[in-house]
Amino acid sequence: MLEFFRRHSRLVMILLFVLVVPSFVFFGVADYQSFNTNEVPLVNVNKQKITQQDFNRSWTQRLNELRESQGQAFDVSKTDTPEAREQWLNALTDRMVVEQTAVNDKFSAPASLVRLQISQLPQAQENGKFSMEAYNRFLTSVGMTAEQYEAYVRNYESLGLVVNPIADNVILPAATLGAIEKSMTEERLVRFRFISAEQFVKDVTLSDDELKQWYEQHNKAFExxxxxxxxxxxxxxxxxxxQVQTPAEAELETYYKNNLARFSTVERRHLKHIQVADLAKAQEIVAKAKQDPAQFDALAKEFSLDAGTKNSGGDLGMIRRGEIPELDTTVFALAQPGISEPVKMGNDYHVFQVVTIEAGTVKSFAEVKDEVTKEVRLQLASDKFAHLATELTRxxxxxxxxxxxxxxxxxxxxxxxxxxxxxxxxxxxxxxxxxxxxxxxxxxxxxxxxxxxxxxxxxxxxxxxxxxxxxxxxxxxxxxxxxxxAKHIPTLDQIKGLAESRLKTEKASALAQKDGDSVLAQAQLNATTDGFEPAVPVSRIATNLPDNVLTKVMDAPSDKLPFYVGLSVDNGYLLARIESVTPEKPELKNLFQQFKSRLASIVGVEASKAYTHNLRAKNKVEFLPAAKEAIAGEQKQ
The missing domain is CATH 3.10.50 (Chitinase A; domain 3)
Structure with missing residues (x-):
């Protein structure tokens, strides 16, 4: 049960995948089967059949739904597999068994339940309330009358009456739930040490005969x-x-002139300033600063009203020409670094010191010709691309x-x-x-x-x-x-390099395990932490470790700590030093509460599957030879 719960995410996805059998698959099945008596049957359920066409149609519909919902991430090779097709055919079979049970045992959804389900139909809501107009639009969109849709809902809900009471009323015994909670909320503090197989590859030697013999035994893995x-x-x-030719020189020059600003850098000046309230004070500061420019920082600290810059000498950093328009004809008019005359900005006056000047530049056409050519060709290629795309499609x-x-x-x-x-x-x-x-x-x-x-x-x-x-x-x-x-097993000569690499890795892994076993034995003797990483918390509910590692760590005895365990893993050997155990950790107990209802749902689904399996025994269910071909996908090509 613990492993079952710990892997619940993957299981839930599988169950959801199987249980979303299209709702209309068997609705009115008896009405259309009589017209398809020549179709290849896959499964007989009493006197009804699931045919190849039934299966293909519903399976294709499901793949299209997944393709639409997952977009570019949808991978048909990982979805349209024999395992998935078998699950789907079983789901169709279970659905038909449940439907026949509902009919034979006279399960019928009450009118009140039908009305409730229709009133909650999302497509029939407007402003959070049922709307008859919206409902009628929905009926038109699915091509059904109100009577037909009510019959469908009654049929669908009747099927639910067969199985849902089983799934909805599963109760886990308190002792079982307690044991699960105790195990899931235990936390262990663990140090890990990984011994990589890669370090042993250099010690591996292979003979041709050894490689040949090994390949004969393992060639299936190279299929x-x-x-x-x-x-x-x-x-x-x-x-x-x-496909775009280089434009004429005149066209390129015209583009250059129209975009001259992009090929230019604007002049920048490193400025400092002192802000004061009146012109007389500003003129006094100008006189002092021109007399001794080195004292500008001290003047700023003493007189400037700009609290943000006065303690840093009034430093404004690099200012571009045009960034502050008032400076273009004043500060930027100075031919050399120095002190400006007072500049009125707003109600105050500013004295500026030009510390350095970084002149602006304009790249010549010759300098940027290649860049201009590339840009123009890209613009022309945009129209060319649209034309090519249209013609390619045609x-x-x-x-x-x-x-x-x-x-x-x-x-x-x-x-x-x-x-x-x-x-x-x-x-x-x-x-x-x-x-x-x-x-x-x-x-x-x-x-x-x-x-x-x-x-x-x-x-x-x-x-x-x-x-x-x-x-x-x-x-x-x-x-x-x-x-x-076609699939095939290559000869050793065709795959020799890859075979050598894998055999060396296999032998290096064996050496890593041997070394790991030795390190483990020594660690158990002296309780060392040498070579181990810092301790990390490990639990069944909140740790992302491979299954074999997590099981080894959490199942290890905890009565005498520290306790060491070791196991072979991909590309090496892993040792774990279990240092402490905290039972029923509060943070994990809070996390476990979030999974209780989900656990009940999973167990409920399993119970309903078991019940449906029992229903099969009460009906005459027969999987025919063609079912194996459908599952293998042989009829799909």
């Missing part, structure tokens, strides 16, 4: 999955710019059996990449020098959307051009399958 090599056309800013759809028109009519290059599988990119060691993995293009071809398109029915099976894939508003991609390579 290369189905993959494609693709021809592709990438339309982006660079491709558009490449051409790849009109002539889907070749990318030649794209080359002939648009002048875009067809390029090639290799090693794209359904689940990711294959390495150079696996597919050769043209592998896209490890290149700048990897970020494009490893996106779920591109991989899904590459293995779609049109592109993969029929080897047609894809449509235009919009990677971003300024980057479009079209792909076409050049080669299809």
């Amino acid at each position: 290369i999955p189905d993959y494609v090599n693709l021809d592709y056309v990438l339309l982006n800013q660079d491709a558009a710019v490449a 051409l790849v759809q009109e002539q889907r059996d070749s990318l030649a028109p794209v080359v002939d009519q648009l002048g875009l290059k067809v390029q090639e990449v290799a090693g794209i599988s359904r689940t990711g990119l294959l390495s150079k060691e696996e597919v050769g020098d043209k592998a896209v993995a490890g290149t700048e293009l990897a970020k494009i071809f490893d996106t779920p959307r591109v991989r899904e398109v590459a293995f779609s029915a049109d592109v993969y099976n029929q080897q047609l051009n894809s449509g235009v894939i919009e990677l971003s508003p300024s980057e479009f991609l079209v792909v076409r399958v050049k080669d299809k390579v």
Whole structure:
């Protein structure tokens, strides 16, 4: 139960994934099945069937819902799997079993429940209240009459009456809940020490015979999955710019003159000032400052009304010409650093000291010609890109059996990449020098959307051009399958470098474990902390550690501390020194309270699944051979 609860997040996602069977899947199922008697059945439930078409339609709908909700993050290769399809078919089967149970046992939702559900329909709300006008608009949008929708709601709620009472009334025994809480709220203070296998790689030697024998035993691990090599056309800013000719010299000079300010730097002066209330005092300060400019800071501290700068000598820092208009004809008129005459600003007078002058500059056309050329070409390329994007979309759809028109009519290059599988990119060691993995293009071809398109029915099976894939508003991609390579196990010669690396890592890990066992034995003798990291709190409810590490640490005896444990982990060996145990820590107890209701929900779902499984036994449920093909996805290609 503890492991079950600790992994609740993943489990809840699986359950939600399975339980969101489209609401209309079996509504009126008996009405349409009679018209599809020739369809391939997957499952028989008494006298009704779940057909290949039923499954495909509902599964495609679910994938589209996930694709829409997850956007660019949706990865069909991780979603459309045999495991997921099996869960979905089981969910459809359970739904049909529950529906037939509701009909046979005469479960019927009362009219009051139907009215309540309709009154709470989100699409029928206006200003937080039920609106008949909004409800009618909703009915029109789904193409149903009020009577049909009420019948649907009654049917749906009747199904809930079969299972929901089981899920909603699960009560965990107090002793069980207490034991869970005690375990989940215990905190241990732990020091870790990692012994990396990498440090032992240099000590590993391999003979050809040893490598050959090892590969024969492990070659299945090197199986290369189905993959494609693709021809592709990438339309982006660079491709558009490449088709824009360099403008004439006169056009470039005109652009330069129109944007001269961008190629210039404005004069700046380091200024200090003294602010006073009357002109006579300002003139007196000017006389003293001109007589001895070095005393300007002291004059500012003595006379300036500007409390923010007087103690720093009136320092204003670097001021650009034009930043304070009143200074342009006064302070900025001084040819050399020095003291200005009084400048009236507002009701007060200011005396300025110009400390340094940083002259403005204007770059010549010759100096910025390359930059101007690039900017002008980019502006012209913007219009060119829009034209190319429109024509690219048209051409790849009109002539889907070749990318030649794209080359002939648009002048875009067809390029090639290799090693794209359904689940990711294959390495150079696996597919050769043209592998896209490890290149700048990897970020494009490893996106779920591109991989899904590459293995779609049109592109993969029929080897047609894809449509235009919009990677971003300024980057479009079209792909076409050049080669299809079936999954296979490569020869040792083809994969020798990778095999050597893995065997060395395996042997280095064994050396790391041996060293770790020795360190563990010594630590248990002298209770040392040498080589261990600072202690960190560890608990089952609030610690992000791998399952095997967390279990090892939390299950270790705590009657005699410190206690040491060790285990092999990825790329090395990990030791843990358990220093103290705090049972039922208050902060963790507060956190656990937040999960109590969720725990009950999870157990409730499991109970309802078990109940539904029992319902199957009361109905004649038969999974037919075609179901295995549907789960494997063999009928989808």
